[in-house]
Amino acid sequence: MAEKSCSSSGCSKESCEGCPSAGKPQSFLEELNVYSEVKHVIGVVSGKGGVGKSMATASLANLLASKGYRVGIMDADITGPSIPRMYGLEGPAMADDEGIYPVLTNNDIKVMSINLLMPDPETPVIWRGPVLANMVKQFWKDVIWGELDYLLVDMPPGTGDVPLTVFQSLPVDGIVIVTSPQDLVKMIVKKAYNMASAMNIPVLGMIENYSYLKCPDCGKEIPVFGKSKIDEVSQELGVAVLGKVPIDPKLTELSDAGAFDEAENPYLEGALAVLQLLSVKDK
Numbered sequence: 001m002a003e004k005s006c007s008s009s010g011c012s013k014e015s016c017e018g019c020p021s022a023g024k025p026q027s028f029l030e031e032l033n034v035y036s037e038v039k040h041v042i043g044v045v046s047g048k049g050g051v052g053k054s055m056a057t058a059s060l061a062n063l064l065a066s067k068g069y070r071v072g073i074m075d076a077d078i079t080g081p082s083i084p085r086m087y088g089l090e091g092p093a094m095a096d097d098e099g100i101y102p103v104l105t106n107n108d109i110k111v112m113s114i115n116l117l118m119p120d121p122e123t124p125v126i127w128r129g130p131v132l133a134n135m136v137k138q139f140w141k142d143v144i145w146g147e148l149d150y151l152l153v154d155m156p157p158g159t160g161d162v163p164l165t166v167f168q169s170l171p172v173d174g175i176v177i178v179t180s181p182q183d184l185v186k187m188i189v190k191k192a193y194n195m196a197s198a199m200n201i202p203v204l205g206m207i208e209n210y211s212y213l214k215c216p217d218c219g220k221e222i223p224v225f226g227k228s229k230i231d232e233v234s235q236e237l238g239v240a241v242l243g244k245v246p247i248d249p250k251l252t253e254l255s256d257a258g259a260f261d262e263a264e265n266p267y268l269e270g271a272l273a274v275l276q277l278l279s280v281k282d283k
């Protein structure tokens with residue numbers, strides 16, 4: 001039997017001769033659920049855990065929702081999901097023959113997370129990379145997101161199977177990189193940048209978290225985790241700084257109380273503006 005030479009998805013031809021898609025790169029994009037229409041997909045990434053990626057995702061979601069956009073959060077940090085806990089959401093999510101329904105926060109953000117599908121959110125997810133990656137595809141295909149202006153994807157830290165799957169399978173408009181002053185910022189930003197570039201995904205900018213602590217008495221900004229290098233990295237790599245978030249006990253408090261829908265994060269107004277720009281062309 002002649003070897004199949006066409007790499008285009010769905011093509012059964014044995015030869016590429018005369019085929020208009022010959023030589024074009026194969027698309028791995030997954031179809032969205034028929035009941036959903038998502039205008040913009042934004043990935044929120046970090047180099048390691050604990051830098052505040054979920055806090056940044058949820059803060060951006062809150063800011064967008066407060067401006068009247070229809071927002072969803074896909075919690076793709078499958079082995080360390082924290083979004084449902086931050087908003088005080090409990091599963092199980094409802095499902096029927098059509099698909100799985102996201103759970104709504106008090107400020108009308110639609111959330112899907114493995115923690116909303118497991119009988120006990122404290123059960124650890126002990127799955128290998130390909131299984132985790134498949135779950136993310138299901139979050140895209142089988143979840144009835146409805147109409148969304150923005151779907152924010154809270155990615156697991158690093159550049160493993162799940163981010164790769166999100167970049168390949170979802171029509172990601174751009175990524176936001178979250179770092180802390182302690183991070184090896186340049187290396188982390190470069191890695192995320194190179195990964196996104198290899199997949200033709202724009203880097204919208206960086207957010208520095210834990211930038212400083214404001215003294216409650218004198219208002220002085222104390223750089224608890226050392227001097228920030230983010231502006232240097234921004235200049236060198238040409239990636240914009242979208243915001244610098246201080247250590248704010250209120251954010252931890254609301255997150256721990258499951259009341260993050262009440263969190264305001266004025267330090268991310270710049271990031272909000274960049275995301276809003278994506279919607280300008282929708283009108």
Ligand code: ADP
Pocket residue numbers: 046048049050051052053054055056082209210245246247248249250251252253255256
């Ligand atoms: P990641 O998603 O990167 O693992 P999280 O967003 O879950 O990190 O943040 C880790 C913890 O730190 C959470 O309890 C969160 O509420 C808290 N936190 C994050 N950013 C801040 C901040 N700027 N000020 C105070 N607490 C924060």
